[in-house]
Amino acid sequence: xxxxxxxxxxxxxxxxxxxxxxxxxxxxxxxxxxxxxxxxxxxxxxxxxxxxxxxxxxxxxxxxxxxxxxxxxxxxxxxxxxxxxxxxxxxxxxxxxxxxxxxxxxxxxxxxxxxxxxxxxxxxxxxxxxxxxxxxxxxxxxxxxxxxxxxxxxxxxxxxxxxxxxxxxxxxxxxxxxxxxxxxxxxxxxxxxxxxxxxxxxxxxxxxxxxxxxxxxxxxxxxxxxxxxxxxxxxxxxxxxxxxxxxxxxxxxxxxxxxxxxxxxxxxxxxxxxxxxxxxxxxxxxxxxxxxxxxxxxxxxxxxxxxxxxxxxxxxxxxxxxxxxxxxxxxxxxxxxxxxxxxxxxxxxxxxxxxxxxxxxxxxxxxxxxxxxxxxxxxxxxxxxxxxxxxxxxx
Numbered sequence: 001x002x003x004x005x006x007x008x009x010x011x012x013x014x015x016x017x018x019x020x021x022x023x024x025x026x027x028x029x030x031x032x033x034x035x036x037x038x039x040x041x042x043x044x045x046x047x048x049x050x051x052x053x054x055x056x057x058x059x060x061x062x063x064x065x066x067x068x069x070x071x072x073x074x075x076x077x078x079x080x081x082x083x084x085x086x087x088x089x090x091x092x093x094x095x096x097x098x099x100x101x102x103x104x105x106x107x108x109x110x111x112x113x114x115x116x117x118x119x120x121x122x123x124x125x126x127x128x129x130x131x132x133x134x135x136x137x138x139x140x141x142x143x144x145x146x147x148x149x150x151x152x153x154x155x156x157x158x159x160x161x162x163x164x165x166x167x168x169x170x171x172x173x174x175x176x177x178x179x180x181x182x183x184x185x186x187x188x189x190x191x192x193x194x195x196x197x198x199x200x201x202x203x204x205x206x207x208x209x210x211x212x213x214x215x216x217x218x219x220x221x222x223x224x225x226x227x228x229x230x231x232x233x234x235x236x237x238x239x240x241x242x243x244x245x246x247x248x249x250x251x252x253x254x255x256x257x258x259x260x261x262x263x264x265x266x267x268x269x270x271x272x273x274x275x276x277x278x279x280x281x282x283x284x285x286x287x288x289x290x291x292x293x294x295x296x297x298x299x300x301x302x303x304x305x306x307x308x309x310x311x312x313x314x315x316x317x318x319x320x321x322x323x324x325x326x327x328x329x330x331x332x333x334x335x336x337x338x339x340x341x342x343x344x345x346x347x348x349x350x351x352x353x354x355x356x357x358x359x360x361x362x363x364x365x366x367x368x369x370x371x372x373x374x375x376x377x378x379x380x381x382x383x384x385x386x387x388x389x390x391x392x393x394x395x
Contacts, residue, residue, distance in 0.1 A: 001025065001026040002073045002097065003027070003028065003100045004026050004028025005034055005037070006037070006279070007279025007282075007301035007304075007305055008026060008034070008097065008279070010301060010305040013305075014306045018309055025065065025066045026066070029071065029073070030070070030121060032069070032122055033057060034056040034057060036056055039053075041119055041146055041153065044125055045119075045125055045150065046156060071087065072086040073100065073250045075250055076096065076275075094274060095276075097276055097278060097305075098256070098277040098281060099277070099282075100247040100281050102120075102245060102246050102280040103245055103247050104119065110240065113203055114221040115236060116222050116238045116240065117237070119239060119241065135158060136159060137160045137236045138154045138161045138235070139161075139164060139238050139239075140163045140238075141200050141242060142165065142242040143167075143171065143194065144171065144173075145328075148163070149331065150239050151163050151192055152192075152331075152332040152333045155333070162192070163195070164198065166197070167196065169196065170194070170196065179375055182359070182361065183332075183337060186332050189333065189359070190333050195227075198229050199228040200225060201226045201228045203238060204225075205222055205223065206221050222237075246262070246294065256270050256277075257270065257271050264277050265284070267307050267318075268282060269311050273315075274312070276311060277308070279301045280301065281294075282304075284323075288322070293342075298328065299326070299327045307321060307323065324391050325342070326340065327339070336376075336377070338380065339375045340374055340386075341371075341373025342372055345372040345373070347368065348367075349366075352382075359377050361376070362374070362379040363375045371390050374386040
């Protein structure tokens with residue numbers, strides 16, 4: 001098992017549940033046991049949830065696994081089916097589960113500049129939480145879900161917040177322009193500045209060193225975000241939320257096909273016998289749409305490993321089931337946002353209940369009259385009903 005977050009833990013649980021009783025090695029590049037990531041941008045960042053509350057393992061859970069934490073995978077030997085680690089170790093196996101997830105994309109030119117953060121790991125969240133506690137001016141680069149959640153949390157903590165989004169409408173990719181505009185209007189509702197349709201040219205540092213005497217090349221701490229239209233936004237803290245990249249570099253030359261992650265079949269199997277992929281790094285084939293999709297959502301990392309493990313243990317002799325439509329949620333400014341399906345497949349979207357101005361809508365996306373996605377803002381009961389219908393249509 002290469003990857004010790006939710007997808008790796010779910011795969012390990014599935015192995016034991018499906019009857020595998022042999023040696024189980026879980027390799028993780030972080031030092032932490034599996035923890036829950038969604039609260040990192042919300043409750044944990046706000047200080048209302050502690051580290052112990054993030055644990056994904058029950059107190060009495062025993063998977064009889066060997067945990068190799070703080071160990072980074074550097075290669076996969078396709079002939080010996082061995083995983084090579086950065087410290088020189090080699091772990092041989094009869095089967096390999098790739099669950100190395102994704103890493104936050106960084107902003108070129110931000111290296112070595114204090115006050116600039118990404119948010120993907122527990123260590124990232126610790127550092128950002130400490131900074132936010134001091135207050136000041138926060139600029140969030142990227143109006144996606146992570147950026148919006150950080151902005152919402154920082155606003156509640158009393159910071160002065162600006163969100164910069166290069167696209168004309170935030171969240172247009174996952175939600176479509178119409179609904180993306182409705183959801184992103186939450187920023188303006190709460191006095192958070194939202195600048196759209198403008199890219200970031202770079203970051204400016206104050207040039208100060210820890211000694212107060214800036215040596216050559218020291219950029220010091222960030223003090224402004226420079227936009228491509230010539231404007232500059234004063235900043236004490238910057239959070240870069242411009243997406244994530246699948247962590248698959250270590251698989252180059254292994255024979256595992258890479259295409260926006262690990263290219264897999266509908267059951268997570270790769271082109272190498274005895275190797276499957278799950279979680280944010282896995283680009284599974286979607287039989288309904290006839291395309292490959294990489295799903296970066298909590299529910300996918302929890303649910304899909306069961307199918308991949310079944311295929312691994314059976315050598316591909318079982319027919320893959322149809323996974324439920326992707327589902328994710330977000331909490332922003334006290335509003336619960338839920339989404340299931342694929343907005344890109346739709347040719348229409350209709351608000352079936354609620355009102356956009358009240359931020360309590362239930363919107364259904366359709367293609368040729370058939371529901372393909374649903375979104376709810378503070379509509380949990382209606383959303384749950386529609387999500388079940390969507391799963392029935394998709395199966």
